[in-house]
Amino acid sequence: MKAYYWESHHGNFGDDLNLWLWDALLPGFRDVHPEILLVGVGTVLNPALLPAGQKKLVVGSGYGYGTPPDIGNPAEWDVRAVRGPLTAAKLGLPPERAITDPAAMITDMPEFQSLPKVHRKTFIPHWESAEFGMWEAVCEPVGLAYLDPRGEAKSVIRHIAQSELIIAESMHGAILADAFRVPWIAVSTSRSINNFKWNDWASSVGTTYEPRYVPVSTRAEAVAKRSRFWGVRFDGEQPAPEATPQNPGGEVMTRRPPSQTGLRGMAKQFLASPSVLALWQAGRAEPRLSPDNVLEERKEQFRTMLDGIRRDYF
Template identity: 65%
Template sequence: MKPFHWESTHGNFGDDLNLWLWDFLLPGLRNAHEETLLVGVGTVLNTEILPADGRKLVIGSGFGYGSLPDMGDSSQWDVRCVRGPMTAQKAGLPVEMGIVDPAVLVTEMPEFQNLSKSGRRTFIPHWESAAAGIWPEICKTVGLSYLDPRGEAKAVIREIATSELIVAESMHGAILADAFRVPWIAVSSSRSINSFKWNDWARSLGVTYAPKHIPVSTRAEAIAKGAKFWGVGFERNQQAATDLEKRRHGGTVLLADPEQTTLRVMAKQALAMPSALALWQASKAKPQLSKDGTLAACKERLLNVIEGVRRDYL
């Protein structure tokens, strides 16, 4: 059995943790049932992403993009649970099958336990913001540590786990913060952020997704997202978004901009002042954290599902 891994060209730690989380939860899975694909962490219940052929075992995946596959054929689909109640409803499943995002079980791994706190207050943007914005520079001005979601998954998770506060535009930034009991604040810079998947996870744990709005930080970011920058609205440019996808670990991406002189860099930073102010204000808001008992109950239900999979497949 091979875990499904949505390998985006830009990189995203929430998707990349599928590469090793399931080996911890279901050791030996890769040597059993080679005909079955394990569909786990991520917003991957999408006909454009999943292969059409072959049997699939679904543990905690979410819907949010594209078209939902028809999972009614039990000879091809073994759906044990999905990410939250909204995905369950969309898929025509009992609401209790919408348990929680499996990423919360990262906390059960020994290497992520007993980590010392760094005291950092950390901002983790959506990958599009990381690719097209100047958020590292903004974070320096507002007293936040910057964390790129395109980094190596385990390193990103350690930074989240050891922080004292997470300001998250990245959904899995909030999911992992909540799992490690790090208070978090949700923010959003554009309508391109998928609120369905956020609410699907939030409702599974009884928390609220009410993101603080922060303006995009550059014209390039506005073009890629279809957002406003200094009152000028931009239509989402698919070519710009595609260009971002191709730049996996680069720094700030400047789309069709002239060579950056010192004066131009200073001008860009000045133009990003509304973004900096909004991010600073958001970081001062009251953070959230799901109830200890709610999280523990969801994890227990998910672990029971995984134990059932272990009995049936291994």
């Protein structure tokens, strides 16, 4: 089998973890049935993404964009589990196929267990916010560690596990925090966010998604998200990254923000002040955590489902 994942030019740890997760959950999967595509973590159940004419083994993926695929042909589809009940309903699957996001199983891996806490509060934005915003600079006065979701996946996950609180715009930031039993607070920089996938996952583990709104931090971010910045709506322009360092080494990005000196830097800091205030307020909200028994029940269902795959394919 070959694992499918959405590969982005910017990198996104929630997608990139597919590169090694299935070697832990289904050891040896790469050596069997080369004609089958394993479709795992991600909002990828979309006919525009997945190839027609090839059998797909779906193990916890989610729907969220475009047209739901027609999974009626067993020669092309073997859907063992999906991310949550909303995806199951969209695909016409029985409720028992809605388990949870496979990323929750990462906590079973020895390398992520018994890690010491070294970060008090961490903010992990959506990749698009990281690409076009200046969130490192916003986090500094708020006293938050900044965690870039475009960093190397295992490093990002270790940082989440070693935090005492996660403030997440990244959905997989919240999923991993919840799995590691790290309290989390959801935020969003867009009032028009597609919350289907968040609600899909949250309902699978018995919690709710109620994000706190945080304004965008730069004009470029507003352009990318077709949103407002200081009361002005930006739509249809081409954004350019602002004040966001690149990550040539592929490691987790938790560096201090670039110095904002001079008139231009001072102006940027002033314009980002609503983001600073809103993020500070968000960090003092009541955090969430799914019930222990619900999460463990879903993980046990996932283990049982994996046992079934081993019997049928290995």
